[in-house]
Amino acid sequence: MGDKANQQPGAAGRALTADRPSDIRNVVLVGHSGAGKTTLVEALALTAGAVNRAGRVEDGGTVSDYDEIEHRQQRSVQLSLVPVEWGGIKINLLDTPGYADFVGELRAGLRAADAALFVVSASDGVDGATRMVWEECAAVGMPRAIVVTHLEASRADYAQMTAVCGEIFGADDPDAVTPLYLPLHGPAGPDGHAPVHGLLGLLSQRVYDYTSGERRERDPEPDELALIADARNRLIEAVIAESEDEGLMDRYLGGAEIDLKTLVDDLERAVARGTFHPVLMAAPATDGARQGLGTVELLELITGGFPTPEERPELAVTTPQGAARPAVTCDPAGPLVAEVVKTSSDPYVGRVSLVRVFSGTLRPDETVHVSGHGLEDRGHEDHDVDERVGALSSPFGKAQRTLGRAIAGDLACVAKLTRAETGDTLSSKDDPLLMEPWVMPDPLLPLAIQAHSKADEDKLSQGLARLVAEDPTMRLEQNKHTHQVVLWCLGEAHMDVALERLRTRYGVHVDAVPHKVSLRETFGTRAAGRGRHVKQSGGHGQYAICEIEVEPLPPGSGIEFVDKVVGGAVPRQFIPSVEKGVRAQAAKGLATGYPLVDVRITLVDGKAHSVDSSDAAFQTAGALALREAAAEARIHLLEPVAELSVLIPDEYVGPVMSDLSSRRGRVVGTEQAGSGRTLVRAEIPEIEIDRYAVELRSVSHGTGRFDRAYARHEPMPQLLADKMREEAQKGT
Known part of the structure; x- marks a missing residue:
């Protein structure tokens, strides 16, 4: 937090291991697409010494070398793990996609992490989806901090953005969202924009100058010190309000000087409890520089303020048959309980599972029990089998660095778990246990497909099985009424990635065909x-x-x-x-x-x-x-009618209800669903909501979500029925 000595970075090119859970921090980066999450991860890796100044790892590639689809689409589509080391602490950075179609990857990151960094662009602000994730984290008490990026943009305004973050993220307690630093600006350029070249520490009252490409610490000038007086007082009062020392506020108001160590310790405890959410800023290193602006301060916050895995609440477990068992804690010597948070396929290694170890120690070549996750309705079988663990590794870009073990609190990649899928629990074969699966969004956008050729038809079944094994947000349906193979996805981008993976990873070419409803x-x-x-x-x-x-x-x-x-x-x-x-x-x-x-x-x-x-x-x-x-x-054509429940912010109730009416929907009721949200219930023909997952996102600016359930079949309007009959006759 700007008050500690500059710590030594971790060495590049080696697998990072931890001997104790207290030496691990698991941090997920959250933010909308384009906010700069991946760039921030790369900047932190450079500052921590995990990559060189060219942004390369020693064994090849960069930290962002994850998926060819990501390179083509110029956006993240999957969860990525980048481990770095700072001051003897292993930090597992979990970079998540910001696009709504890949919210399953985001939820996997939240499941694996113990704290969250919300990345906010100084030029773009906070979108509704990011606000919803913040509220989800608040509901479970996950510690959070905010990082403002894109300070180099001409319209960037750090002061305004911190005020916006206070309004949005601090709705319940505005004082709990407060900046730790103020920016130091250099001379304005031809466009009038003054670049940020340093930070003013509000607690330490020190200047951290990044002009040389590395952080240099100095005393502030008198005019610089005057800039922070008001902001410093607000920060100190906010920190003291969170202190466990009830007499601290009285001493402060009485004029006593509170020493820096007391303030920093109270700040870090409040961050770890999830009751205080500091705002920081960060920028990537300039050409030839070793440290990006604010990256040292951010690493200090992560290691000093974010909780260790040991501080995570006890984890409830059962047997695979549902019998209750004692809750487990983050103890390397405890019973093995680990969870597959992501599944991917490597053309050379085969299936690779990213695993978070919650209890016990996972070792290569041991036999573990794989317990299923209860997503049979999405084409995923429940599992209850023993499997031999392959090699353990720590990923870094395209490289995999061998690990000798993974202790409780750590993350590792496991090779050759052929039966395990995302959401499965790994435990001892002699004492099988099962974690409660996390809630996954329901895929509501249908994609009907058929094999492009006879050769593709032979490979289609296996390709689809492997595809849905990787992605629990995708549902595979063999519709017995329409005789179509349907992939249910979260959105158009999710759909495009599914088709591309079928083609490039599994060699299956398919054609999209019009989706039929069961008339x-x-x-x-x-x-x-x-x-x-x-x-x-x-x-x-x-x-x-x-x-x-x-x-x-x-x-x-x-x-x-x-x-x-x-x-x-x-x-x-x-x-x-x-x-x-x-x-x-x-x-x-x-x-x-x-x-x-x-x-x-x-x-x-x-x-x-x-x-x-x-x-x-x-x-x-x-x-x-x-x-x-x-x-x-006279033959009536009956169409399926769905019961629709749409959850939206209050300001979008009118547009959503108008849109439903235009689709032959009947609104049957509305009700308040928490602060500023409304639940709209409607009945609507299924033929009218084939693409509603995409269209609701447009109407509600990405803030709405809905559930659907079959209600009944009822007569279709005569004009539409006549049209369907004509199309049927043409097809015969």
């Missing part, structure tokens, strides 16, 4: 039909005649078959054949090829032949009778 047909009026199947062509002939009556039933009734034949007109052994025939035809559909539902079909009469009648003949006659009845009746 139904029903009779709108009573009707009768006669099925006559009579053929004589040498040998045994075919003879079956049946007469049926069809009447509509209430929604949800399904299909009823009633036998009212008298006098043996249809022999008893062939009545089940008629029923089988009409049910088979109902499943195929009549007017548009969609299944028939909610009707009563009554067999009233028929004829048989003592020699030529058969089971197959009466099945055919039953189907013909149903088709004839449909030709004389």
Whole structure:
């Protein structure tokens, strides 16, 4: 926090290990796309000595060499781990994507971390999605700090941005979000923008000058000292308000000088408790420089103020069968409990699992138990198997550095866990345990696909299985009604990455096709039909005649078959054949090829032949009778209706309700859902919300989310139904 001696950086090119959980800090970087998270990670790695001045690691690549898709799209699409060392402390930096489509990677980072750095651009501000993540972290008490980036932008205003952060992140307690430093500006350039070249420490009252490319500490000039008087007083009062020493505030208000060590210790304890959220600034190093602006101060905050894994609350566990077990703590000697927070595929190594160890010690070549995560509805099997752990490594860009072990509180990559998927628990094979899985967003954007060629069709099943094993936010559906293979994604970018990974990683080329919803047909009026199947062509002939009556039933009734034949007109052994025939035809559909539902079909009469009648003949006659009845009746096309629950900030209620109405939606109610949020409940045809995951994001500026559940099928408007029939006829 600017008051400590400059610490020695960790050496580059070696695997970083920790002997005690107290020597580990796990930090996730959160912020919108383009806020500068990856650039900040690279700047911290340079300052910590993990990379050289060219931004390269000794064994090749850079810290941002993670995924070819990321290079092509110029944005992060997955969680990345970069371990660095500062002052003997191992810091696991978890860089998360800022784009909403990859929120699953963000949640994995939050699960693996013990504290969060919220990265905010001085030129772009704070978006709604970042604010929502802040509230989620607040709900679980995760310690947080704020880093302001892009100070070099012409419209950057640090003072204004710290005020904005105070308003947004400090809504409940504005004094809890306070800057630790003020910027020192150099001469203004031709555009009038004055670059930041140093920091003024509010507690230490020292200047940290980065003009030379490395931090130099000096006493402030009198005019510089005057700049910080008001801000320093506000910071000291905020820190003392968080102090456990109840008499400290009285002494301060009485004019006593509070020593620096007391203030720093109280500040660090408040940060670790998650009750105080300091604001810092950072910028990447200039060409040839070894340290970026504010990076030393940020590393000092992480090592001194962020909690150790030992300070994490006890972890609840059960057996895989659900029996309660004693909670575990962060103890390297305790029972092994680790979790797969990310799964990826390496073309040379195979499947690689990023694992957070919560208890015990994970070692290479030992056998562990893999317990499943309960996402069968998304195409992920529950697991309850033993597997042998492969090599342990610590990632850095594309390089993997071998680890001899991973103790409680640490993260490591594990090779060759062929059955483990994201969200699975690793534990001792002699004492299997299971962690409660974290909440994953429900994928609500459908992508219907088909193999591009016969060769792709042969590889499709395996490719899709590996794809969803990596990403628990993706759901694979084999729709039995529409006969489509559907990948449910979080958004268009998520969809694009899925298709690219299928092609580049697994060699499977697929084509996107229009997604179909499960429509139904029903009779709108009573009707009768006669099925006559009579053929004589040498040998045994075919003879079956049946007469049926069809009447509509209430929604949800399904299909009823009633036998009212008298006098043996249809022999008893062939009545089940008629029923089988009409049910088979109902499943195929009549007017548009969609299944028939909610009707009563009554067999009233028929004829048989003592020699030529058969089971197959009466099945055919039953189907013909149903088709004839449909030709004389009015057939309704039924569409599925979903119950929609949309959670949005209050200011977007009007636009969202108008948008739902334009989609034939019926708003059935609204209710307050916490401070400044409204839950809108509506019923809406599913055909109208195929792309709602994308469109709600646009209407609500990325702040809305929704859930959907099937409600029922109901008649489609006549004009739309006629259009569907025309399209069905063209396709036949």
